[in-house]
Amino acid sequence: MPPLEQTTDKYLIDLCLNGRDEGYTGLYNRYSRQVYNSISRIVSHSGEAEDILQDTFxxxxxxxxxLANVSSVEAWVRRLAINRSISHIRKRKMTFSDLGEMDMPDEIEDGTKADIFDARVDDVRKSIEELPEGYKTIVNLHIFEKLTHEEIAVMLDLTATNVRTQYHRAKKKILLSLKDKCYYE
Incomplete structure (x- = not known):
């Protein structure tokens, strides 16, 4: 078998269809890291994320x-992993619609511009991690997985308006948490 970077997804899928372990190993090695990152942005606990990764593959x-009829293997596997991650959260009885009732601090006004903050990437990541799980899920799906509010709404069984509202509230919480970490030049 040629090196992994010189093989196509179709070649690896053909190996799988012929029962060859190299195909399975190749697909796993090619996509597991990216898929794990997608899962771990939704499910915080690394053990749970690893379990979901294994179940997904x-x-x-x-x-x-x-897979033979899929235009993008990576996108298809990621979508499956994201759906499994959301199902996992639902099994834990976490409801996303409950977040709409959370009060926001008055310290940040709607006109606050994100560009006034020169926060470090680690601070932003930490702020996202500290969000309530529903907010964090919506932020990660929108920013990192590049899903629209409408797509997220379907996945989470919410309205697109509810997703937009929660997304904007999450952004305000992130900005508020970064407020004390501003780095002025």
């Missing part, structure tokens, strides 16, 4: 024939 390999 088991499902992919059980239905490897479907």
């Amino acid at each position: 088991c499902a992919v390999f059980n239905e490897v024939g479907k």
Whole structure:
């Protein structure tokens, strides 16, 4: 088998369809890191994220024939992982609609501009991690997974308006948490 970076997804899928372990290993090695990152942005606990990653790839390999008709293997596997991550959160009885009732501090006004903050990337990541789980999920799906508010609404069984509202409230919480960490030149 040629080196992984010289193989195509189609070649790896064909190996899988012929029962060759190299195909499964190749697909896993090619996409597991990115998929794990997507999962861990939704599910904070690394053990749970690893379990979801394993379940995701088991499902992919059980239905490897479907990959032959997929235009982007990575996008298909990520979407499956994200859906599994959201299902995992739902099983823990976390409801996203409850977040709409949370009060926001009055210290940040709607006109606050994010560009006044020169916060470090680590501070922003930490602020996102400290958000309530529902807010964090919406922020991560929108910013990192590049999903629209409408797509997120379908995934979380919310209205697009509710997702937009929660997204903007989450942004305000992030800005508020970064307020004391401003770095002025």
